[in-house]
Amino acid sequence: MGRRSRYDDDEVTGTPTQATVKWFNASKGFGFVKTEQSGEDAFLHVSVLERAGLSALPENSVISCTVRPGNKGMQVDSVISVIEMGQPSAGGGFGDRDRGGFGDRDRGGFGDRGGFGGDRGGFGGGRGGFGGGRPKPEIIGDAEGTVKFFNTEKGFGFVTPDDGSRDIFVHIRAVERSGLAGLNEGQRVKLSISQGQKGPQAERIELA
CATH class of the missing domain: 2.40.50.140 (Nucleic acid-binding proteins)
Structure with missing residues (x-):
């Protein structure tokens, strides 16, 4: 499992x-x-x-x-x-x-x-109100891993990193920013990651 x-x-x-x-x-x-x-x-x-x-x-x-x-x-x-x-x-x-x-x-x-x-x-x-906005996501590191799944219709998926840490959330927006049409299960990727509200998420993606 x-x-x-x-x-x-x-x-x-x-x-x-x-x-x-x-x-x-x-x-x-x-x-x-x-x-x-x-x-x-x-x-x-x-x-x-x-x-x-x-x-x-x-x-x-x-x-x-x-x-x-x-x-x-x-x-x-x-x-x-x-x-x-x-x-x-x-x-x-x-x-x-x-x-x-x-x-x-x-x-x-x-x-x-x-x-x-x-x-x-x-x-x-x-x-006390909105507080002036948020900066763009800060890149906290890079990771290599394997695509666990990616659903193009739903617009998101996950990558399991090689270091055994928590799965990395991948939004379709990050995939498109990286010039990719989608990701396939089992595909090897390199990621630049930021810290999202619920855990790590991909900002840039390269095929390994």
Whole structure:
């Protein structure tokens, strides 16, 4: 039996995708992203960001995440990494607006009463807002290993490193950045890796 990755079924329960933040209302604690694979909007709750060590995301931020169907539509299940950080609006808010059907309604929406969102009355506890953005991922080292699996349709896979350490998460974005169309099980690769929210992840990939 091989080692289980933290990205296995007990961690990644939704469908991996890349998504762009349409808006995020800091005071209400929720917002929406547009998924790359299906083009659908997905609900993003602040609790999902907090599990990833974030307190908010500006509009047009690009994230790697997992999504799944909820009672009222698609919702973000987890944020794996921030690929590109958007710029806060000139007014200093994060999508602080009431978009049709998802605002402060008594029924049938994602707002403060009933449905998603909850009546939070604040945002992020003592985190104090967004904190100015994140730098690009820092390369923490290189590794050689063997492709454990890679699913092009789902857009992710894993490499088992030769040194016996934790499996390395590989997103389709990293594969494309490296000029590759995909990876095959059993293929030998060399990786430049960074530390993601849930473990090591590939930034650059070369065929060994």
